[in-house]
Amino acid sequence: MxxxxxxxxxxxxxxxxxxxxxxxxxxxxxxxxAADGASVVPLVRRLRPDVVAMDVRMPLMDGIEATRAPGG
Structure with a gap:
């Protein structure tokens, strides 16, 4: 797989x-x-990826905040 x-x-x-x-x-x-960190948590919940390759500096929510977000 x-x-x-x-x-x-x-x-x-x-x-x-x-x-x-x-x-x-x-x-x-x-x-x-996704183009920003704010979109990550819903996408992770929906797609259930094995790996998230995420930039640290992004608009709306950076990669560090998105990693710490509840449900992320």
Whole structure:
């Protein structure tokens, strides 16, 4: 079963590059993307990824706050 990854970064180009690199591996599947930390908790609850690759500096809520958020 492939490892599911959620990508979180405010830069779309960074997300696209990471997606291309990760999806070139047969055992990794990018299941979703978000552009800010505020979107992370609902996506994690819905998608249940194995890994969240998240930027630390983002608008609305940074990656550290999103990691600490209840239910995250």
């Amino acid at each position: 492939p490892i599911s990854v959620l990508l979180v970064d405010d830069e779309q180009l960074v997300r696209a590059g990471l997606r291309a690199i990760l999806e070139s591996q047969p055992d990794i599947r990018v299941t979703g993307e």
